[in-house]
Amino acid sequence: MSEPLCSGTEDPGSNDEESLESLPAIGGDDPPMDIDGDGLYEDIDGNGEADIFDVQTLYDNLDTGAVQDNAEAYNFSDGDPTEVTIFDVQELYKQISSSSD
Numbered sequence: 001m002s003e004p005l006c007s008g009t010e011d012p013g014s015n016d017e018e019s020l021e022s023l024p025a026i027g028g029d030d031p032p033m034d035i036d037g038d039g040l041y042e043d044i045d046g047n048g049e050a051d052i053f054d055v056q057t058l059y060d061n062l063d064t065g066a067v068q069d070n071a072e073a074y075n076f077s078d079g080d081p082t083e084v085t086i087f088d089v090q091e092l093y094k095q096i097s098s099s100s101d
Contacts, residue, residue, distance in 0.1 A: 023073060024066040027057040032073065041073040042092065055093045062089065 023032050023041060030046025042050035044057045058074065061067050067074060067084050074084045076091035 023070050026061045026064070026066045034073075039073075040076055042076075042095070044074075044092075050092075050096055050099075052093075052096060055089060055096060058084075058092060059086075059089045062086070 025031050025046060026044055028045050032041035032046055033043040033048065034041045035043045035048070035050060042054060044054035044061075047053075058067065062084060071084045072081050074088050074092075075081045076089075076095065077085070077087040079085060079087055
């Protein structure tokens with residue numbers, strides 16, 4: 001199993017109080033978290049770590065409203081900020097994989 005990208009307990013709304021303050025939970029009960037303060041929510045399952053399980057959760061929920069209605073929070077590939085695509089899932093995987101090297 002790979003090491004997490006990073007872990008933390010920052011407030012998920014600490015960067016953008018207006019639009020990303022209360023993202024809906026994806027694939028569980030805990031809301032996603034921006035654990036490194038870059039405005040992107042790497043911790044998709046809200047467990048305090050960015051790991052391979054977050055990549056799987058994003059992929060499994062790619063077409064849900066919880067993801068697509070908050071696309072700016074999951075724009076890992078710097079593509080169209082109004083849509084989350086498989087390229088965002090792939091970029092999240094790359095980020096997590098490279099942090100475990």
